[in-house]
Amino acid sequence: QVQLVESGGGLVQAWDSLRLSCAASGRTFGSYAMGWFRQAPGKERDFVAVINWSGGITYYAASVKGRFTISRDNAKNTVYLQMNSLKPEDTALYYCAASRTYGIVTTRNRFDYWGQGTQVTVSS
Secondary structure (H helix, E strand, O other): OOOOOEEOOOOOOOOOOEEEEEEEEEOOOHHHHEEEEEEEOOOEEEEEEEOOOOOOEEEEOOOOOOOEEEEEEOOOOOOEEEEEOOOOHHHHHEEEEEEEEOOOOOOOOOOOOEEEEEEEEEEO
């Protein structure tokens, strides 16, 4: 069982930066692929970024590639999402998720554990 707690969300202006953190419980954090998803009001929960167990492989949604960076610190059981050049369309509830899949996955049903989310609001 893995419990995930996100933090770092807030209200920022366009072009600002934020870093989200996701702290995980459990001794097997280093074996999970970790992902970030986001959900805007009235919309589906969409994939944002994923990182494999070692941190050596990452993958991003086209809408955030070049602006967001996912990373992890297995010694601290934490995954991060550095978000730069934020846009109003990035406004959403951001969720951290863990997948037992060995490789890289991007679909919601491949993730086994979810956090409660942290709100990011970007004003224009």
